[in-house]
Amino acid sequence: MENYTHDIPTKILFGKGQIAHLPEILAGYGRRVLLCYGGGSIKKTGLYDEIMTLLKDFTVIECGGIEPNPRISSVERGAKLCREHNVDVILAAGGGSVIDCAKAIAVGTFYEGDLWEMVLTAREGRKALPLVDILTLSATGSEYDGGGVITNPETNEKLGGSYTYPAVSICDPTYTFTVSPYQTAAGSADIMSHVMEGYFAETTDSILSDGIAEALLKTVIKCLPVALKEPDNYAARASLMSASSIACSGIPEYGKKWSGWPCHALEHELSAWYDITHGAGLAILTPRWMRYVLAKDPEQVRPQLARFARNVWGLAGDDEMVLAEQGIAALEKFFADAGLPMTLTELGITDEHFAEMAVHADRGGRLSHSWIPLMPEDSEAILRMCL
Amino acid sequence: MENYTHDIPTKILFGKGQIAHLPEILAGYGRRVLLCYGGGSIKKTGLYDEIMTLLKDFTVIECGGIEPNPRISSVERGAKLCREHNVDVILAAGGGSVIDCAKAIAVGTFYEGDLWEMVLTAREGRKALPLVDILTLSATGSEYDGGGVITNPETNEKLGGSYTYPAVSICDPTYTFTVSPYQTAAGSADIMSHVMEGYFAETTDSILSDGIAEALLKTVIKCLPVALKEPDNYAARASLMSASSIACSGIPEYGKKWSGWPCHALEHELSAWYDITHGAGLAILTPRWMRYVLAKDPEQVRPQLARFARNVWGLAGDDEMVLAEQGIAALEKFFADAGLPMTLTELGITDEHFAEMAVHADRGGRLSHSWIPLMPEDSEAILRMCL
Structure with missing residues (x-):
């Protein structure tokens, strides 16, 4: 039996309708939100509209189009948006790819230097923006761990590493009803x-x-x-x-x-x-x-x-x-x-x-x-x- | 399937020798420590001496003699010590009874009013001193939850309620080797x-x-x-x-x-x-x-x-x-x-x-x-x- 450390600060709100808590959760961090999402399935399912209605009193900066194997270019784009718009909190709505990318953006916002170098040297404890997610796919566990996997198509590298834990994960199984077989x-x-x-x-x-x-x-x-x-x-x-x-x-x-x-x-x-x-x-x-x-x-x-x-x-x-x-x-x-x-x-x-x-x-x-x-x-x- | 919230901020350091981290953990909160323990088994096993050696650079105020079914009088005594000595952090060394009592002390230190009234109205979210524990008995789970059970022998009442989560629990199975059958x-x-x-x-x-x-x-x-x-x-x-x-x-x-x-x-x-x-x-x-x-x-x-x-x-x-x-x-x-x-x-x-x-x-x-x-x-x- 080996020693271990259990240290997962993430709060999970599990079940139908938990998204109702979103405004109060985000307001705890501020009013400027970076919304990360993928190829647009949240627009088809209505989740995007639901979020926008709930966040009518917030300034939402969008970072859509995050790839299924999220790329370093998306991390760079998101971190730039966070710096430019003085973002208070990141909201990731999607599956593990979107949440992974959002974690790297959360750290990348404060990282001085090349962000692929950040990925190559990823480790816990770096300064990060707070991250809240709304999970739409049961798969990677990114909603309850600190890790992320980022891809660099130029070097054909896909690397896992530690970034930051979500502060809150909203896990509503009904958001997975529309996931394809x-x-x-x-x-x-x-x-x-x-x-x-x-x-x-x-x-x-x-x-x-x-x-x-x-x-x-x-x-x-x-x-x-x-x-x-x-x-x-x-x-x-x-x-x-x-x-x-x-x-x-x-x-x-x-x-x-x-x-x-x-x-x-x-x-x-x-x-x-x-x-x-x-x-x-x-x-x-x-x-x-x-x-x-x-x-x-x-x-x-x-x-x-x-x-x-x-x-x-x-x-x-x-x-x-x-x-x-x-x-x-x-x-x-x-x-x-x-x-x-x-x-x-x-x-x-x-x-x-x-x-x-x-x-x-x-x-x-x-x-x-x-x-x-x-x-x-x-x-x-x-x-x-x-x- | 019912909705649920998972929100346990406690960090667990599990395994042999994890106590070595104790000074750095406590120092994160301050130098004035209330040490809670029970009937003295930690003195017999050597754990007390181990703690005192590790905490030689700290001011340790002792609150021993906590009962197996911890009493409101122990909560009152501990809270009084915390106030009098301006305690920064509570260290509970023992089983569930000691940790339960320490949780109530952590909240009781800031509670204005009668502490039995605090027990009767126990709920999450009240201000509390930070709590670190060293577990010596596998039983109650108090090392990984926010609850405590306090007894009032005058009214023959033993009541469970929510107080505060340990910030860190040191769980070293070797400390249970001497627990009686x-x-x-x-x-x-x-x-x-x-x-x-x-x-x-x-x-x-x-x-x-x-x-x-x-x-x-x-x-x-x-x-x-x-x-x-x-x-x-x-x-x-x-x-x-x-x-x-x-x-x-x-x-x-x-x-x-x-x-x-x-x-x-x-x-x-x-x-x-x-x-x-x-x-x-x-x-x-x-x-x-x-x-x-x-x-x-x-x-x-x-x-x-x-x-x-x-x-x-x-x-x-x-x-x-x-x-x-x-x-x-x-x-x-x-x-x-x-x-x-x-x-x-x-x-x-x-x-x-x-x-x-x-x-x-x-x-x-x-x-x-x-x-x-x-x-x-x-x-x-x-x-x-x-x-």
């Missing part, structure tokens, strides 16, 4: 990946963390098919939204050694080069990573995958290797049934840049020091398995 | 009760909350026997300590209707009159409450107790009533095997005050509006089942 499934794969990345790790005596991780995975397994079938099923959407926040909070891996989050490291390479949906990339990579490390180090991996098969998928049997393989197959089938792509080929990705990606994913020794160490040749092999 | 078991019963009070409730579509609740219960069921057999088993003590914090945080009941926490309402009456150990009282009451409400409203209660039997105790069967009864029996056996008393008679309690307790426990309509409503005659019957 594909994005719902990809978001769920992201939630599951956040849990699985911590679940498979060296330390195995964190009983509570394992139990919470399994509860999160079983929640997604139960609720995603319901949400796909009945997009406005409140309980299913609400359970996915709660799971999103807790999955990426650190709680499911408290007491465990950091595994290195290998699938995230590899997926960030894919998104950096090909701008694919993060959750879809994770759904393709995760079962392949499982098969690869099971073959590479069966002694370490087999018991953990067997536990996964038993406790998450309810499978039974005495042969741990058979169970492990059945667990992987169950995960793969679950993603396929949810309509997610199962190969990189389907996404138009070839092996052209795999060698470069494999080297870059090990930045800082992240993969070569992960739970089951992956050298660049291992990572390249995993990427090839995804074709 | 009896207190270890009673603390575990308290943890389980916090989970079960929320688990059995009207709302049944909070899948994630139910899963987290079951993970918490299974953690205690697995780790308490280990901690009793090997008091210095770090992983077991650490799992119980993590479970303590999360059990009472609200997380296991997010999205559920408040059940009324009936066993706590009744136990507070027992402790108020007889000063018994809170967890022991809960271990006696809970199975009786289960049997009583199962008979009173089988349609509501049977499916939930059957789920408890299946998911928590791993029992199987098709007859829900049989399963429900087996689940209650499993809980009762677990408490008995841990060495907890199984009747109030063993604690020297008679039915002398039951009628009065039953009426008082319904203060504010708490029990008559609980999940399965309990009129005073119901509560009295449950208390009689405990003899």
Whole structure:
């Protein structure tokens, strides 16, 4: 059992109609608000109008058009707006990409120097504008953590780092009723990946963390098919939204050694080069990573995958290797049934840049020091398995 | 699924040796520290000396002798010391009783008027001194919530209320190695009760909350026997300590209707009159409450107790009533095997005050509006089942 620090200052207002509190929350910081949003879905759903009506007594400066894999140019644009307009508080309305970008803007506003350098050296504790968000997609957990992932298309880099925690996250499941089946499934794969990345790790005596991780995975397994079938099923959407926040909070891996989050490291390479949906990339990579490390180090991996098969998928049997393989197959089938792509080929990705990606994913020794160490040749092999 | 607010600003430093951070944490608030502790176990274990060595550059004002069911007189004494010595920050070293009392002292320092009146009208948001704690008993969850329970022996009242959240909780499982088997078991019963009070409730579509609740219960069921057999088993003590914090945080009941926490309402009456150990009282009451409400409203209660039997105790069967009864029996056996008393008679309690307790426990309509409503005659019957 490893030491840990739990320090999440974010207040979550969860449930229908919580947006009514928005004016009083923002007024606590000031009257000049930077509104961050994405490609305009909040205009289609009516959320934009709802916000504007609630903020009629505020000065709202808009920063729309934030990309699904948010770019450093959007961070620069937002930070410039905050400085020019003396913004008091940032309001991010959207999914993880918008919230991630808003976090980097919050810090970037005060950062002296090149903002890509800020991303390269991202760390907690830098001065930041207060951030409030309205979550519209259950996926990244950005509403309840301090991290963000920013992309630089010029260098083909997509880098995660620590910026700032939201002061308040408004989590109303009804805002996810209009999320497409594909994005719902990809978001769920992201939630599951956040849990699985911590679940498979060296330390195995964190009983509570394992139990919470399994509860999160079983929640997604139960609720995603319901949400796909009945997009406005409140309980299913609400359970996915709660799971999103807790999955990426650190709680499911408290007491465990950091595994290195290998699938995230590899997926960030894919998104950096090909701008694919993060959750879809994770759904393709995760079962392949499982098969690869099971073959590479069966002694370490087999018991953990067997536990996964038993406790998450309810499978039974005495042969741990058979169970492990059945667990992987169950995960793969679950993603396929949810309509997610199962190969990189389907996404138009070839092996052209795999060698470069494999080297870059090990930045800082992240993969070569992960739970089951992956050298660049291992990572390249995993990427090839995804074709 | 009900709306909820998650707002716990407490930072937890978890694990061996985290006390090393104490001076820098306290220095953030000032140099004048009120040290709250209980009957002196921290002197026996060496924790007192460790604190005093670390705080050699601070002015430490002592407030020892806080009772296991902390009394209003201790709150008054502590608040007086804070005012007289211009205290900057309170340090509570102990279990839930010491931390609860320190919370009331933190608010009481600024409260103008009678402090029992403050207890009677306890609510969040009152001005308070900052509070740091060092947890020495896994039980109440006071290290990660804003509540406290204060007793008035003159009026035979023991009342829970909201005071203030700890700013920082230092949770080092090694400080619980010396906790007696009896207190270890009673603390575990308290943890389980916090989970079960929320688990059995009207709302049944909070899948994630139910899963987290079951993970918490299974953690205690697995780790308490280990901690009793090997008091210095770090992983077991650490799992119980993590479970303590999360059990009472609200997380296991997010999205559920408040059940009324009936066993706590009744136990507070027992402790108020007889000063018994809170967890022991809960271990006696809970199975009786289960049997009583199962008979009173089988349609509501049977499916939930059957789920408890299946998911928590791993029992199987098709007859829900049989399963429900087996689940209650499993809980009762677990408490008995841990060495907890199984009747109030063993604690020297008679039915002398039951009628009065039953009426008082319904203060504010708490029990008559609980999940399965309990009129005073119901509560009295449950208390009689405990003899």
